[in-house]
Amino acid sequence: MIGARRFYALAVVLCLHGPDADAHALDCAAPLGRGAGGAPAVLAPTSAIEPSPPGLGVMTIAMLPDIQYYSKCGSPHLAAQMRWLAAQSASRDIRVALFLGDLTEHNVGSEWNFVRDQLQFAQDRIPLVLTTGNHDEGHNGSAKFRHSKLRDYFPAPPGVASADLVETRQPGRIDNAYYRVALPHVTLGVLALEWAPRASTVKWANGVLSRYASDRVIIVTHAYLYDDSTRYDWAARGNSQLWSPLSYRLAQWESWRDRNYDGEMLWNALVRRHPGIFLVLCGHVAGTGTGHLASRGDGGNLVQQVLTNFQELDEGGLGYLRLLEIQPDGKSLRMETYSPSLGLFAIGDAQQAMLTLDPALW
Numbered sequence: 609m610i611g612a613r614r615f616y617a618l619a620v621v622l623c624l625h626g627p628d629a630d631a632h633a634l635d636c637a638a639p640l641g642r643g644a645g646g647a648p649a650v651l652a653p654t655s656a657i658e659p660s661p662p663g664l665g666v667m668t669i670a671m672l673p674d675i676q677y678y679s680k681c682g683s684p685h686l687a688a689q690m691r692w693l694a695a696q697s698a699s700r701d702i703r704v705a706l707f708l709g710d711l712t713e714h715n716v717g718s719e720w721n722f723v724r725d726q727l728q729f730a731q732d733r734i735p736l737v738l739t740t741g742n743h744d745e746g747h748n749g750s751a752k753f754r755h756s757k758l759r760d761y762f763p764a765p766p767g768v769a770s771a772d773l774v775e776t777r778q779p780g781r782i783d784n785a786y787y788r789v790a791l792p793h794v795t796l797g798v799l800a801l802e803w804a805p806r807a808s809t810v811k812w813a814n815g816v817l818s819r820y821a822s823d824r825v826i827i828v829t830h831a832y833l834y835d836d837s838t839r840y841d842w843a844a845r846g847n848s849q850l851w852s853p854l855s856y857r858l859a860q861w862e863s864w865r866d867r868n869y870d871g872e873m874l875w876n877a878l879v880r881r882h883p884g885i886f887l888v889l890c891g892h893v894a895g896t897g898t899g900h901l902a903s904r905g906d907g908g909n910l911v912q913q914v915l916t917n918f919q920e921l922d923e924g925g926l927g928y929l930r931l932l933e934i935q936p937d938g939k940s941l942r943m944e945t946y947s948p949s950l951g952l953f954a955i956g957d958a959q960q961a962m963l964t965l966d967p968a969l970w
Contacts, residue, residue: 638677638680639677651921655953668932670706670931671929671931672929674925677919679720706828707737709803710741711743720761731769733768735771737798739800740758742803752856752857754858758781762782793938794969797826804868817884827888832888834893835893835894835897840872841872850895852870888911893915897920930943938969938970939966941962941964943961943963
């Protein structure tokens with residue numbers, strides 16, 4: 609028997625895509641009933657009532673983790689996320705939406721076309737920042753070499769995000785890009801970094817953050833934190849951390865000319881050096897799909913590091929996204945987890961938190 613939430617998700621597929629598309633979505637190797645004993649893999653507990661609705665003066669940053677199954681399966685979850693964010697953009701004062709990588713499963717045109725089509729529901733209301741993951745690189749998303757079709761389908765940021773883009777590492781490529789979003793009291797910098805950032809990319813990023821030293825900065829990169837809330841650290845832990853960016857063929861191929869960085873390397877070479885950084889966001893890790901680490905940078909600034917990935921849930925995520933709400937005093941950031949597809953908030957301890965901003969944003 610199909611549970612109420614499961615039935616709702618399948619009904620959305622039928623209504624938006626019709627029976628043929630539904631059959632494709634259910635046969636596309638997205639996770640389905642992979643919990644204990646074959647039970648649906650869902651987030652629990654949940655509530656249809658928002659635990660802490662945003663008050664006056666709250667500004668929101670949205671996080672969209674690994675959407676690879678949505679693009680692979682032609683799932684309606686991505687459109688539901690985009691439509692909901694657009695509809696909520698004014699009431700929640702959503703300033704930017706950040707994709708955490710793995711926009712596609714196979715780095716092929718059909719999946720990139722799907723992503724481009726779904727983003728149109730929100731791109732003219734909210735700046736959308738795109739980040740690449742391992743599945744966005746190489747033939748069939750293998751990450752054996754560095755070649756993402758992101759450059760073909762998004763040579764420039766979608767919609768209004770183009771107005772916020774100030775620098776890219778290479779012309780016509782947004783896999784390494786810096787955006788500046790005006791807030792009432794500060795300028796929010798968003799640094800998007802490629803899958804397994806190269807040494808040359810880290811050098812470029814250090815230069816960017818030095819040029820905009822007064823910005824308060826969020827870094828978005830696909831693989832950085834592991835689900836035990838430690839940074840990826842190949843030198844110390846090797847293959848004991850699954851799916852390390854340095855375990856992929858790409859890293860082995862590039863190591864002799866422009867080595868790839870994992871989370872610990874990125875922390876030491878970039879993140880800890882810039883006092884304006886207050887947040888690092890990443891996806892990639894399956895497992896529990898959650899993690900959080902708070903570390904002090906060299907300037908005494910507290911850097912909140914957050915891992916989010918829902919791809920192991922049924923249907924590749926059930927439409928869950930994260931909302932980061934900057935509180936009016938600029939001293940804290942409330943994290944919530946919500947699925948527009950299900951109309952449910954995930955209220956478990958790992959899915960909601962109040963994060964400290966130190967120093968305050970203003």
